[in-house]
Amino acid sequence: xxxxxxxxxxVFFAGSAGATVLGDTILDGISKIAxxxxxxxxxxxxxxxxxxxxxxxQKSFLPTAICQGQVIxxxxxxxxxxxxxxxxxxxxxxxxxxxxxxxxxRVFPNPDDYFGYNNDYTGFxxxxxxxxxxxxxxxxxxxxxxxxxxxxEAPADVKGLPTTFESVIxxxxxxxxxxEFDGEALYNLGGSIIRISRRxxxxxxxxVKGDVRNRRLHGLSGLGIxxxxxxxxxxxxxxxxxxxxxxxxxxxxxxxPAATQVFNLSSDGLGNKIIGTGYNCSGGTTPWGxxxxxxxxxxGSVGSFVGVTEPVTPNGTQTGYIxxxxxxxxxxxxxxxxxxxxxxxxxxxxxxxxxxxxxxFRHENVAIRAEAKKPLIAYMGDxxxxxxxxxxxxxxxxxxxxxxxxSSLWESGTLYVARYNPNGTGQWIPLxxxxxxxxxxxxxxxxVEFAALGSAQRNGLLPLPKRNGxxxxxxxxxxxxxxxxxxxxxxxxxxxxxxxxxYTSQGAILADAxxxxxxAGGTPTARPEDIEVHPTTKEVFIAYTDGxxxxxxxxxxxxxxxxxxxxxxxxxxxxxxxxxxIEDSVDGAGLTFRWQRFAQGGEAGSISGAGFANVDNLVxxxxxxxxxxxxxxxTTHNGFNVGAxxxxxxxxxxxxxxxxxxxxxxxxNWLFYIPTTGANAGEVIPFAHGPVRCEMTGPTFVGDTLxxxxxxxxxxSPINDGTILSRDIELLDLSGVTFNQAxxxxxxxxxxxxxxxxDGGKGQPRSFPKPSVIGIKRKxxxxxxx
Numbered sequence: 006x007x008x009x010x011x012x013x014x015x016v017f018f019a020g021s022a023g024a025t026v027l028g029d030t031i032l033d034g035i036s037k038i039a040x041x042x043x044x045x046x047x048x049x050x051x052x053x054x055x056x057x058x059x060x061x062x063q064k065s066f067l068p069t070a071i072c073q074g075q076v077i078x079x080x081x082x083x084x085x086x087x088x089x090x091x092x093x094x095x096x097x098x099x100x101x102x103x104x105x106x107x108x109x110x111r112v113f114p115n116p117d118d119y120f121g122y123n124n125d126y127t128g129f130x131x132x133x134x135x136x137x138x139x140x141x142x143x144x145x146x147x148x149x150x151x152x153x154x155x156x157x158e159a160p161a162d163v164k165g166l167p168t169t170f171e172s173v174i175x176x177x178x179x180x181x182x183x184x185e186f187d188g189e190a191l192y193n194l195g196g197s198i199i200r201i202s203r204r205x206x207x208x209x210x211x212x213v214k215g216d217v218r219n220r221r222l223h224g225l226s227g228l229g230i231x232x233x234x235x236x237x238x239x240x241x242x243x244x245x246x247x248x249x250x251x252x253x254x255x256x257x258x259x260x261x262p263a264a265t266q267v268f269n270l271s272s273d274g275l276g277n278k279i280i281g282t283g284y285n286c287s288g289g290t291t292p293w294g295x296x297x298x299x300x301x302x303x304x305g306s307v308g309s310f311v312g313v314t315e316p317v318t319p320n321g322t323q324t325g326y327i328x329x330x331x332x333x334x335x336x337x338x339x340x341x342x343x344x345x346x347x348x349x350x351x352x353x354x355x356x357x358x359x360x361x362x363x364x365x366f367r368h369e370n371v372a373i374r375a376e377a378k379k380p381l382i383a384y385m386g387d388x389x390x391x392x393x394x395x396x397x398x399x400x401x402x403x404x405x406x407x408x409x410x411x412s413s414l415w416e417s418g419t420l421y422v423a424r425y426n427p428n429g430t431g432q433w434i435p436l437x438x439x440x441x442x443x444x445x446x447x448x449x450x451x452x453v454e455f456a457a458l459g460s461a462q463r464n465g466l467l468p469l470p471k472r473n474g475x476x477x478x479x480x481x482x483x484x485x486x487x488x489x490x491x492x493x494x495x496x497x498x499x500x501x502x503x504x505x506x507x508y509t510s511q512g513a514i515l516a517d518a519x520x521x522x523x524x525a526g527g528t529p530t531a532r533p534e535d536i537e538v539h540p541t542t543k544e545v546f547i548a549y550t551d552g553x554x555x556x557x558x559x560x561x562x563x564x565x566x567x568x569x570x571x572x573x574x575x576x577x578x579x580x581x582x583x584x585x586x587i588e589d590s591v592d593g594a595g596l597t598f599r600w601q602r603f604a605q606g607g608e609a610g611s612i613s614g615a616g617f618a619n620v621d622n623l624v625x626x627x628x629x630x631x632x633x634x635x636x637x638x639x640t641t642h643n644g645f646n647v648g649a650x651x652x653x654x655x656x657x658x659x660x661x662x663x664x665x666x667x668x669x670x671x672x673x674n675w676l677f678y679i680p681t682t683g684a685n686a687g688e689v690i691p692f693a694h695g696p697v698r699c700e701m702t703g704p705t706f707v708g709d710t711l712x713x714x715x716x717x718x719x720x721x722s723p724i725n726d727g728t729i730l731s732r733d734i735e736l737l738d739l740s741g742v743t744f745n746q747a748x749x750x751x752x753x754x755x756x757x758x759x760x761x762x763x764d765g766g767k768g769q770p771r772s773f774p775k776p777s778v779i780g781i782k783r784k785x786x787x788x789x790x791x
Contacts, residue, residue: 104765121145160648188244191224224283227256238336263361266512287370299368305330314339316483321513386533391558422527575741580606580618610737644669647721696756719754
C-alpha cells in the first residue's frame with residue numbers, strides 16, 4: 006500500500022472525530038500508555054505469491070506442503086520468481102488450525118439431519134461466564150460443484166466427473182433435476198445451530214453431538230404449511246421420503262410494514278407465515294444473544310435456479326414465478342426472501358423472524374450499534390454491483406443493550422440509504438412514501454471513467470422501477486434500464502415526484518428497497534460486503550469488494566475506482582477498498598456524515614494499491630486491530646479459470662478498463678491483519694491463506710481462538726486427482742515494474758480430507774473436498790489470540 010504517515014494511520018483507525026493523537030499514543034481508551042502496543046509482530050506472516058512491504062521488514066513463512074514450510078528472511082527484493090500453491094489452510098508456524106465441523110456431519114438429535122453446505126457467517130453465544138461452552142450459529146449460503154454436477158452454473162466440462170454428495174451424505178442425488186434435487190439444494194442452505202465445547206484435553210472446540218438444541222433452519226423449514234394453501238402447491242409438503250425431507254411446521258414469521266402491507270397480498274395465501282430462509286451470507290450477533298442472518302443472492306434465474314423471484318410490482322408482491330427455479334418448484338413467493346432474519350440459538354422456542362423494517366435487498370451483513378437510552382442502529386450493505394450502503398434507526402430506544410426485549414426494536418423505525426458527495430460529505434436519505442425522487446443521472450455517476458476512456462462500462466447503468474406510463478412503459482413491475490444512451494428520454498419521468506407515486510405502501514417500498522433507493526438518490530456503490538462498527542470510536546468501517554460495474558448497476562465513479570483508467574502498468578486497479586463513515590452526530594442517529602477511503606484494492610506495486618483485492622468480511626479483535634478476508638472470484642484464482650480445462654486467464658498490466666482477471670496474481674483467498682498501533686500500524690500482514698478455489702468467511706474471535714468458515718474448496722473444478730496446473734503469471738514488484746512468476750497449483754481441492762486426522766482430516770491427498778468450519782489458535786496459548 007502507499008505508505009501513510011503514522012499520524013494518518015492512527016487518525017483513521019483511532020477516530021478522526023474526537024481522538025487525541027500524540028505520537029504512538031491514542032488517548033481514547035484504546036491505549037493509555039505510550040508504546041503499550043509498540044511491539045513487533047508476535048507471529049511470522051504467511052508468504053503469499055505476490056510482493057508485500059511486510060516481507061522487506063519481517064521474516065515470512067513459505068508453505069511447501071501440508072503442515073510444512075520454511076521461514077524466509079526479510080529482503081529488499083520481496084518478489085518470488087516461483088510459487089507452488091498448497092491446498093490447505095496455511096497459518097503461521099506459531100499457530101495450529103483444526104476442523105470443528107464439516108458439511109454432512111450428523112450432529113443433530115435426528116440422525117438423518119446433517120450440517121449444510123458452503124458455510125459462511127459464524128456467531129457464538131456462550132453458556133455461562135466463560136467461552137468454554139456455547140452455541141455456534143453457521144450460515145449456509147448456496148450449493149456449487151462438486152456438490153453435484155447439476156449445481157447452478159457448474160462448468161460444462163465437469164459434467165459426469167466425480168462429485169461429493171454420495172460419498173459424504175451416503176446416498177445418491179437424482180441424475181436429473183426433480184423435486185428431490187431441488188429440495189436437497191434448499192435444505193443445504195439456511196443455517197445450523199450446534200453446541201461446541203473446548204472442555205477436553207486438546208483445548209480445541211468440538212461439537213457436542215446430539216445436543217437437544219442442535220438444529221437446522223433451512224430453505225424449506227416449515228414446508229408443511231403449504232397444506233394450508235388453496236392453490237396448486239397445497240400438496241407440495243415434502244421433497245422425499247427421508248425423515249428430514251417431510252415438511253415440518255418450523256416456519257418463520259415477519260415483523261414490520263411488509264408483514265402486514267405486502268405479505269397479506271402474497272399469492273401463497275399464507276399471510277405472515279414464511280417457508281424457510283436461504284442464501285444466507287454474512288450477518289451479525291446482537292448484544293442480547295441472538296443472531297442476525299443476512300439473506301443475500303436470493304434472485305433466481307435460468308442459470309442460477311436455486312432462488313426465487315426478485316422483481317416486484319408496485320404493491321411489493323412478486324411479478325410471478327420464474328420457470329425452472331426452486332421458487333416455482335415449491336411455491337416460494339419472492340417477496341418473502343431477501344431480508345434480515347433473527348434467530349435465538351439458545352432458545353428453540355423463539356420462532357425465527359424476518360425484520361422487514363430493515364429492507365429487502367441482497368443483504369451481505371448487518372453491524373449493530375446498541376447503547377442504553379439511544380435508538381438501535383444497524384448498518385447494512387447490498388452486495389451487488391451498484392448496490393447501496395444502508396442505515397436503520399429504530400423508533401424506540403434501548404433500555405439495556407443485553408435485554409432480549411431489544412428484538413422488538415427491529416419492528417419499527419426508518420431505513421436510510423447513503424448518498425456520498427465527492428467532497429467527503431454525505432447524507433442519509435430516508436425511504437418513506439413522502440421521500441422525493443431524485444436519482445443521480447448515469448452521466449454523472451459514470452463521469453470519471455467517461456472522461457478518462459471516452460466510454461463507460463454499461464453506459465453508467467442505473468436501474469429504476471418500471472411503471473406503466475413512465476418513460477414510455479406499458480407494464481408495472483421489475484426494473485427499467487436507464488443509462489447514458491437514453492437518460493434524456495427516460496430520466497425526466499422519474500424526477501420531481503415522491504416514492505408514493507411508485508409504491509402503494511411503506512411495506513412495498515421496503516420490498517423493493519434497491520430500486521427505491523436508486524429512485525430516491527442513494528449512491529450506487531462498489532459491492533459493500535461487510536460493515537463493522539469500531540468498538541471504541543463507533544466509526545463505521547466498510548469493505549467495498551469490487552468497483553467494476555455489472556448488469557445490476559454502476560458504482561459512482563466519483564467515489565469508487567470502477568476500472569483501470571490508464572495503460573500505465575502500475576495504474577490504480579479497481580479491486581474495491583476499505584472505507585469508513587464518520588457520523589456527524591455523537592449517537593449515530595443524525596442524517597449527515599463524512600467519509601474517507603483508507604485502502605484501495607490492488608497490487609502493492611500499483612498506485613494506491615493496498616496489496617489485497619476484493620476485501621470482504623471484517624472483524625475487530627479485542628485490541629481494536631482489524632482483520633479481513635478476501636473474496637476474489639473463483640474464476641480468477643491463480644490465473645486459471647474454473648472447469649476441467651483450467652484455462653489460463655489473461656493478465657496484461659498494459660490493459661485498461663475492467664481488469665478483473667488481475668486478482669489472479671494474489672493466489673488463493675486469504676486472511677489479513679492490519680494492526681492499528683505499534684511498529685507495523687497500517688501494514689497489511691498476511692495471516693493465513695485458504696485451500697484451492699475456496700473463500701474464507703465469517704471470522705469470529707472467541708477468546709484465544711479464531712473461528713472461521715472455509716467455503717467451497719475446489720469449487721467448479723474437478724476433485725483433486727493430482728493434476729497440477731502451471732503457468733507464468735505477470736505481477737508487479739513493489740516499485741511498480743512487471744515481472745513473471747512461475748506458478749503451480751492443484752487443479753482441484755481435497756481439503757480437509759488431505760490434512761492429518763489429528764486436525765480433523767483423513768490424511769487422504771486425493772479424497773473429496775468439504776466446506777468446513779475451523780478453529781485457529783496458538784500452539785502455546787498466551788490467553789490471547791495474538
